[in-house]
Amino acid sequence: xxxxxxxxxxxxxxxxxxxxxxxxxxxxxxxxxxxxxxxxxxxxxxxxxxxxxxxxxxxxxxxxxxxxxxxxxxxxxxxxxxxxxxxxxxxxxxxxxxxxxxxxxxxxxxxxxxxxxxxxxxxxxxxxxxxxxxxxxxxxxxxxxxxxxxxxxxxxxxxxxxxxxxxxxxxxxxxxxxxxxxxxxxxxxxxxxxxxxxxxxxxxxxxxxxxxxxxxxxxxxxxxxxxxxxxxxxxxxxxxxxxxxxxxxxxxxxxxxxxxxxxxxxxxxxxxxxxxxxxxxxxxxxxxxxxxxxxxxxxxxxxxxxxxxxxxxxxxxxxxxxxxxxxxxxxxxxxxxxxxxxxxxxxxxxxxxxxxxxxxxxxxxxxxxxxxxxxxxxxxxxxxxxxxxxxxxxxxxxxxxxxxxxxxxxxxxxxxxxxxxxxxxxxxxxxxxxxxxxxxxxxxxxxxxxxxxxxxxxxxxxxxxxxxxxxxxxxxxxx
Amino acid sequence: xxxxxxxxxxxxxxxxxxxxxxxxxxxxxxxxxxxxxxxxxxxxxxxxxxxxxxxxxxxxxxxxxxxxxxxxxxxxxxxxxxxxxxxxxxxxxxxxxxxxxxxxxxxxxxxxxxxxxxxxxxxxxxxxxxxxxxxxxxxxxxxxxxxxxxxxxxxxxxxxxxxxxxxxxxxxxxxxxxxxxxxxxxxxxxxxxxxxxxxxxxxxxxxxxxxxxxxxxxxxxxxxxxxxxxxxxxxxxxxxxxxxxxxxxxxxxxxxxxxxxxxxxxxxxxxxxxxxxxxxxxxxxxxxxxxxxxxxxxxxxxxxxxxxxxxxxxxxxxxxxxxxxxxxxxxxxxxxxxxxxxxxxxxxxxxxxxxxxxxxxxxxxxxxxxxxxxxxxxxxxxxxxxxxxxxxxxxxxxxxxxxxxxxxxxxxxxxxxxxxxxxxxxxxxxxxxxxxxxxxxxxxxxxxxxxxxxxxxxxxxxxxxxxxxxxxxxxxxxx
Numbered sequence: 001x002x003x004x005x006x007x008x009x010x011x012x013x014x015x016x017x018x019x020x021x022x023x024x025x026x027x028x029x030x031x032x033x034x035x036x037x038x039x040x041x042x043x044x045x046x047x048x049x050x051x052x053x054x055x056x057x058x059x060x061x062x063x064x065x066x067x068x069x070x071x072x073x074x075x076x077x078x079x080x081x082x083x084x085x086x087x088x089x090x091x092x093x094x095x096x097x098x099x100x101x102x103x104x105x106x107x108x109x110x111x112x113x114x115x116x117x118x119x120x121x122x123x124x125x126x127x128x129x130x131x132x133x134x135x136x137x138x139x140x141x142x143x144x145x146x147x148x149x150x151x152x153x154x155x156x157x158x159x160x161x162x163x164x165x166x167x168x169x170x171x172x173x174x175x176x177x178x179x180x181x182x183x184x185x186x187x188x189x190x191x192x193x194x195x196x197x198x199x200x201x202x203x204x205x206x207x208x209x210x211x212x213x214x215x216x217x218x219x220x221x222x223x224x225x226x227x228x229x230x231x232x233x234x235x236x237x238x239x240x241x242x243x244x245x246x247x248x249x250x251x252x253x254x255x256x257x258x259x260x261x262x263x264x265x266x267x268x269x270x271x272x273x274x275x276x277x278x279x280x281x282x283x284x285x286x287x288x289x290x291x292x293x294x295x296x297x298x299x300x301x302x303x304x305x306x307x308x309x310x311x312x313x314x315x316x317x318x319x320x321x322x323x324x325x326x327x328x329x330x331x332x333x334x335x336x337x338x339x340x341x342x343x344x345x346x347x348x349x350x351x352x353x354x355x356x357x358x359x360x361x362x363x364x365x366x367x368x369x370x371x372x373x374x375x376x377x378x379x380x381x382x383x384x385x386x387x388x389x390x391x392x393x394x395x396x397x398x399x400x401x402x403x404x405x406x407x408x409x410x411x412x413x414x415x416x417x418x419x420x421x422x423x424x425x426x427x428x429x430x431x432x433x434x435x436x437x438x439x440x441x442x443x444x445x446x447x448x449x450x451x452x453x454x455x456x457x458x459x460x461x462x463x464x465x466x467x468x469x470x471x472x473x474x475x476x477x478x479x
Numbered sequence: 480x481x482x483x484x485x486x487x488x489x490x491x492x493x494x495x496x497x498x499x500x501x502x503x504x505x506x507x508x509x510x511x512x513x514x515x516x517x518x519x520x521x522x523x524x525x526x527x528x529x530x531x532x533x534x535x536x537x538x539x540x541x542x543x544x545x546x547x548x549x550x551x552x553x554x555x556x557x558x559x560x561x562x563x564x565x566x567x568x569x570x571x572x573x574x575x576x577x578x579x580x581x582x583x584x585x586x587x588x589x590x591x592x593x594x595x596x597x598x599x600x601x602x603x604x605x606x607x608x609x610x611x612x613x614x615x616x617x618x619x620x621x622x623x624x625x626x627x628x629x630x631x632x633x634x635x636x637x638x639x640x641x642x643x644x645x646x647x648x649x650x651x652x653x654x655x656x657x658x659x660x661x662x663x664x665x666x667x668x669x670x671x672x673x674x675x676x677x678x679x680x681x682x683x684x685x686x687x688x689x690x691x692x693x694x695x696x697x698x699x700x701x702x703x704x705x706x707x708x709x710x711x712x713x714x715x716x717x718x719x720x721x722x723x724x725x726x727x728x729x730x731x732x733x734x735x736x737x738x739x740x741x742x743x744x745x746x747x748x749x750x751x752x753x754x755x756x757x758x759x760x761x762x763x764x765x766x767x768x769x770x771x772x773x774x775x776x777x778x779x780x781x782x783x784x785x786x787x788x789x790x791x792x793x794x795x796x797x798x799x800x801x802x803x804x805x806x807x808x809x810x811x812x813x814x815x816x817x818x819x820x821x822x823x824x825x826x827x828x829x830x831x832x833x834x835x836x837x838x839x840x841x842x843x844x845x846x847x848x849x850x851x852x853x854x855x856x857x858x859x860x861x862x863x864x865x866x867x868x869x870x871x872x873x874x875x876x877x878x879x880x881x882x883x884x885x886x887x888x889x890x891x892x893x894x895x896x897x898x899x900x901x902x903x904x905x906x907x908x909x910x911x912x913x914x915x916x917x918x919x920x921x922x923x924x925x926x927x928x929x930x931x932x933x934x935x936x937x938x939x940x941x942x943x944x945x946x947x948x949x950x951x952x953x954x955x956x957x958x
Binding site for chain 2: 027029031034037038039042043064065066067068071087088090091095097104113126132136142330
């Protein structure tokens, strides 16, 4: 067991911070609530970006860049939006040595300034749809911060689209939710529940917010991505109108959707163990590390040469495995194992003089800590297969954990009991009112994470009021 | 001649703005001095990023992310630095609804906050070198702005490295300058002069600033990238110390280097013509556009199918040509030609019914406006070869232009005469003093762009004072 990491059972919050520190993933910045993403953490973000960016482009989206600073009066054009975001804004009051005539907000999100630009770019139905994404930093002032999960500044992508019809906007909203679901489950190996947010949890200014919710290893929920149908709210606030097919002026229908560096926090808390980070192979910046083991110069030469020959085989694959050889001479093998263990690299191959003699590599997997000797001839196929297995195992393990920690409550008393003793997700019926939702939160800290998109829901009765309920919703304490 | 673009000879500044507008590359944002980079412009930036990022990683650099906001007192730790940048800073005074105890600056560059982090990360010579780059936005308040060339907010990369010895820091400074030179000349087809900045033009806080300087089509100079040797200045200001090989505490030697979205401005002004943008093939987001030409449904079907078969051949190349078919049915061929012309796409292939009958495509190049009919069988080889030719031609054309507009001045009178009448670059001798440099700038607006890195310089006499001078320097009016 790693001495530099507090076990999860002892203190889950401290475990999380220790894993980040041991993996050199991020640090707090000198400005309160801001973070520095260190190279090991940023490489994970780059891998996430690369995959998502491809998925966005394959569905017809293009990237652009909108400004960091937003005039204060822009924020005020959409009533719910200003109410939701103004308290969280950082405000620039001086620039170039002078006080500004109008304060500028650092973007907490960009619906307003993008709405303003779209009103200039969109004239006719021929200009629609507009399907733009941007990768950028945003800032939302936070008092209680936690690296990756909740920091004042974070990195994200925000998609902003404008459509001719209500139906197209809804289709886009669901398309992007599905892309997020696929990315989380297929690439990050994190099972998620897609669903609709309640009125009190929806994005300020949206008519509907959809989300994907994941369960962390302490049973708490993490919102891992959101997709908003903004209806015509922002089109009306920013005058995004177009000449429609009937030659009449219409307001466009818009959407927005985003995921952020928070996903790195979700990755750590879903897969990590008491020895540190575990990165699923599909998103790992390094998938395989090869470690030559030697005690003298001649062994050094032969193990390194053999390591190179293994790396060459792995590189030759069409899908180009990401392989690194740890060539450092000033560390002992145990120190190197420990380093890569805490970096969460899925597969390690040890190569000592005896392995060279046998023309084998000792292949170890990070997720279940087994290792076996594999012959050079079959090592490429073996490692490729192993990476697939690890990816699948991480997903199944997380899915089983979620299933074991998802309960049903017969009545409100039982609900409160579960929330108090066990946590996790609780599926329960609710009458649809914000008052009951607030009461439950007050009593138990649990919120409705989402109303699942089950096409065939089972009706029942609200656990608090006994009123009829169309479907169960997911309750949990959330990050 | 394009009606939506002012000819260069008539008004070069207006031509530049018209090219940007016609190509839909960027817009001014609602906040004064900020810009919106539109999808067509951003695609160029993405291509630049992808290429540079690969070059950085091939030379051992990794990416990270440092915070946007910098405490005011950090900026004050390095005397020259604060003097240079404070007047340009945007200042955050309020956050989360409250006035802050200490104002925060939006980063104009990140030496200070990165220096602070490096002081925590670097303990021993074993931790060195640290070779980190970040891609981000920065903000420098500007009164007179010009899209891409000079805006308050811009996108860039900033590399920040720390080394054990002075020699290694100098090597890194020159390595990155050379990467910038190669990128400009080989990828952007922009000839540049690498050199050293004078004391008055160097980066605030650096001991030496190296740069690459390009000539625009109006004869003005554009600084296209800088690489700074920071000596131990920032290491001393931020206490970046390490236990060296002699077991003593030493200050690290640091460098920083950056290029920005300004390069897009340089690209436009180097290669564009009176019809708009021309993008060199190596950096073009779309290298080949295929345009089916038809007057009825059966022609529509056959030309589109033929266009697809050409695209398939081009795609099959190992180097994966970036090909787009313009499938729009609501535009006339002339409108499509015009659209892609102004997007600066290097090669256009027209496919009409007669081309289908002959199994040929009409291949047109953007740079010299020639077109020829090419048989399907040889079209892939032809287009690949043509893209190489266009890349080479753009570079040669720009190089010839620079050579034609680079002059030598026998004396100061002649120098002033050239600057007044012809502009361009003037190679002249200078005594090395800031006072003479300032006088020349006052008289002619020309500044010393750089002291070229000629290993075998020809000595002479300062054109103003007659004092001895080791080498000629490059004078020009700059953007």
